[in-house]
Amino acid sequence: MLDKLVDRRVLASLEVCVRCGICTESCHYYRSNPKTEHTPYYRAEQVRRVYRQFLDPVGRTFPGWFGAKATTDEALPKLAEIAFASCTLCHRCTFECPFGVETAEIMRVMRSVATATGHAPEMLVELANAAIARGENPDFFRDFYIEQVKELEREVQDRLGSSKAQIPVGQEGVRILYVPLSGAHTIVPQAILFNVARESWTLSMFEVANYAVFLGDTDKAKRIAKRITKEAELLKVKEVVCTECGHGYPTMRWEAPKWFGHTFPFRVRSILEVLDEYVRDGVLHLSPAKNGQPVTYHDACNLGRKGGLYEEPRRVIRAVASDFREMTPNRLHSFCCGAGSGLVAVPEWTDIRLQAGKIKADQIRRTGAKVVTTSCDNCRYQIGELSEHYGLNIEVSGLSELAVKALS
Amino acid sequence: MSTFEMVAAGLALAGAVIFAAGVIAILIATQRRPYNTELAPIKGSPAQGVLWAFTLGMAPWAKESGRIHWIAYIRGVIVHLGIFVGAAYLIATPWLAQMPEPLRFSLAALFVVGTLLGLAGFWIRMADPTMRLLSTPDDYCSLALVTLFLASAAMSAYAMKYLPAFWAISGITMAYTPFGKLRHFIYFFYDRVFLGLAFGRRNALK
Numbered sequence: 180m181l182d183k184l185v186d187r188r189v190l191a192s193l194e195v196c197v198r199c200g201i202c203t204e205s206c207h208y209y210r211s212n213p214k215t216e217h218t219p220y221y222r223a224e225q226v227r228r229v230y231r232q233f234l235d236p237v238g239r240t241f242p243g244w245f246g247a248k249a250t251t252d253e254a255l256p257k258l259a260e261i262a263f264a265s266c267t268l269c270h271r272c273t274f275e276c277p278f279g280v281e282t283a284e285i286m287r288v289m290r291s292v293a294t295a296t297g298h299a300p301e302m303l304v305e306l307a308n309a310a311i312a313r314g315e316n317p318d319f320f321r322d323f324y325i326e327q328v329k330e331l332e333r334e335v336q337d338r339l340g341s342s343k344a345q346i347p348v349g350q351e352g353v354r355i356l357y358v359p360l361s362g363a364h365t366i367v368p369q370a371i372l373f374n375v376a377r378e379s380w381t382l383s384m385f386e387v388a389n390y391a392v393f394l395g396d397t398d399k400a401k402r403i404a405k406r407i408t409k410e411a412e413l414l415k416v417k418e419v420v421c422t423e424c425g426h427g428y429p430t431m432r433w434e435a436p437k438w439f440g441h442t443f444p445f446r447v448r449s450i451l452e453v454l455d456e457y458v459r460d461g462v463l464h465l466s467p468a469k470n471g472q473p474v475t476y477h478d479a480c481n482l483g484r485k486g487g488l489y490e491e492p493r494r495v496i497r498a499v500a501s502d503f504r505e506m507t508p509n510r511l512h513s514f515c516c517g518a519g520s521g522l523v524a525v526p527e528w529t530d531i532r533l534q535a536g537k538i539k540a541d542q543i544r545r546t547g548a549k550v551v552t553t554s555c556d557n558c559r560y561q562i563g564e565l566s567e568h569y570g571l572n573i574e575v576s577g578l579s580e581l582a583v584k585a586l587s
Numbered sequence: 588m589s590t591f592e593m594v595a596a597g598l599a600l601a602g603a604v605i606f607a608a609g610v611i612a613i614l615i616a617t618q619r620r621p622y623n624t625e626l627a628p629i630k631g632s633p634a635q636g637v638l639w640a641f642t643l644g645m646a647p648w649a650k651e652s653g654r655i656h657w658i659a660y661i662r663g664v665i666v667h668l669g670i671f672v673g674a675a676y677l678i679a680t681p682w683l684a685q686m687p688e689p690l691r692f693s694l695a696a697l698f699v700v701g702t703l704l705g706l707a708g709f710w711i712r713m714a715d716p717t718m719r720l721l722s723t724p725d726d727y728c729s730l731a732l733v734t735l736f737l738a739s740a741a742m743s744a745y746a747m748k749y750l751p752a753f754w755a756i757s758g759i760t761m762a763y764t765p766f767g768k769l770r771h772f773i774y775f776f777y778d779r780v781f782l783g784l785a786f787g788r789r790n791a792l793k
Binding site for chain 2: 185186187188190191192194195196197198199200201202203204205215218220221224237243244245246273274275276277278279280281429432433436437440441442446447483484485486487489508510511512
């Protein structure tokens with residue numbers, strides 16, 4: 180199995196590390212709790228030793244000399260814990276390493292092995308399976324879903340003061356298929372903005388979250404993504420717009436075409452790009468003074484470092500808030516919130532992620548911001564908890580909500 | 588040529604042959620591995636990403652880690668510079684007698700600094716608990732070989748009588764390279780290219 184998972188890119192990362200230790204302080208786990216197990220090269224080395232045993236003939240021949248190590252029944256749970264609970268796949272260490280070792284990709288391989296051998300966190304497996312079940316039985320959920328959407332539509336109408344405002348579902352031939360998360364906060368603000376912008380859009384039956392990505396289970400991840408691509412093709416939309424979700428956007432935009440082996444007949448964008456377009460085209464009448472409190476932005480690793488969305492959210496924030504303050508470091512060198520890649524979904528890891536988020540809490544505190552905006556649901560939840568845990572006394576908001584508040 | 592010189596030259600040549608064969612084998616094995624071609628429409632520029640990966644992306648001052656570990660960075664840069672110059676110097680050694688003395692002595696000075704920093708590498712590796720824990724015999728052997736390579740290069744640049752020793756050590760080092768950690772020099776190019784391509788196309792390298 181390892182043989183199939185180690186592609187050229189992962190192989191390069193496995194082979195190029197010289198264990199120089201320069202990556203040490205790049206990790207938010209280490210910064211918050213400095214110990215050997217929290218260094219990126221320690222984590223990667225645990226998998227590298229298994230690789231040497233199984234895939235490197237020289238390592239296998241001289242295991243003591245090259246540090247090759249066979250996986251045992253006792254070792255697998257430990258490796259799984261390292262991959263799932265001690266690394267958020269944020270990729271920050273990659274850009275601090277002199278060689279560019281992609282420890283996150285090595286950890287992803289380890290997650291795949293752990294999932295295949297039954298050592299993945301049960302909660303993540305269940306969430307992935309639930310998403311697949313929903314995709315397989317859409318009719319079972321449809322009526323209940325539409326009923327819920329109608330309630331949200333009434334909320335949108337109330338907030339806009341217009342009975343014409345709509346949340347269309349399953350509408351063919353529109354420009355945008357908007358894919359939310361399960362939660363009104365990823366439907367109502369966006370629906371308000373779409374209505375104000377007179378957008379041609381329809382709401383997806385499914386959510387953009389793809390927990391199989393966290394498991395490193397490509398087969399399941401593909402099945403979950405397939406629900407959305409199939410819906411987009413059936414409705415003949417021009418583009419799929421992913422909500423403010425950290426992993427959902429890069430999954431649909433960058434990873435899914437690789438799984439399917441072809442490009443999609445529709446464009447994939449993040450809602451951040453659409454909002455940026457609205458701001459640029461002046462279709463929303465915004466008043467930054469309505470968000471007068473100091474605002475800072477947290478770059479979700481998946482959207483920024485792994486998704487290339489740095490300037491789009493910043494342009495929107497400057498258009499909707501009057502006092503925008505950057506965290507330092509930011510963009511490519513931004514720190515993870517501590518809850519990425521599925522950590523937030525596993526209750527047993529609450530203490531781990533709250534501790535790992537200490538550096539983010541310190542960053543937020545230094546800005547003096549009263550509002551932290553971020554466009555990833557996991558980050559948003561985590562930063563809310565960090566606020567309570569570290570006494571930050573801040574409000575956490577999605578960017579769409581902030582934009583709605585700024586509507587004139 | 589004395590017998591000792593002939594044996595040393597033979598060792599260097601044999602080492603070079605093993606090195607070349609090993610590098611070719613590694614390249615073939617690597618190329619046989621699958622490569623997941625990116626299919627999504629690009630947002631940035633893969634070519635600019637690769638350019639970034641070999642320029643600003645490697646600049647120590649552009650990284651937090653470069654500022655924290657500036658001594659280790661400078662050490663690494665000088666040792667690697669010494670090794671690359673040493674490799675070129677090895678190819679030039681059959682014509683060492685024609686090399687101007689100031690150039691030889693300048694090279695000797697660079698190799699001495701490289702040697703001292705190579706020796707410092709042992710101290711760094713053993714002083715840090717995490718590095719000590721993760722280091723394998725291969726790490727120490729590789730460091731010893733390149734340090735000896737630089738030391739013998741310095742000696743031979745200073746006095747030609749040490750040239751056979753440099754050849755012999757070079758041969759052993761080259762022969763070992765494809766099997767141990769020293770082969771990272773091949774993967775360095777792969778890794779930087781993959782990094783530049785993957786993140787450049789996403790427009791993430793800012």
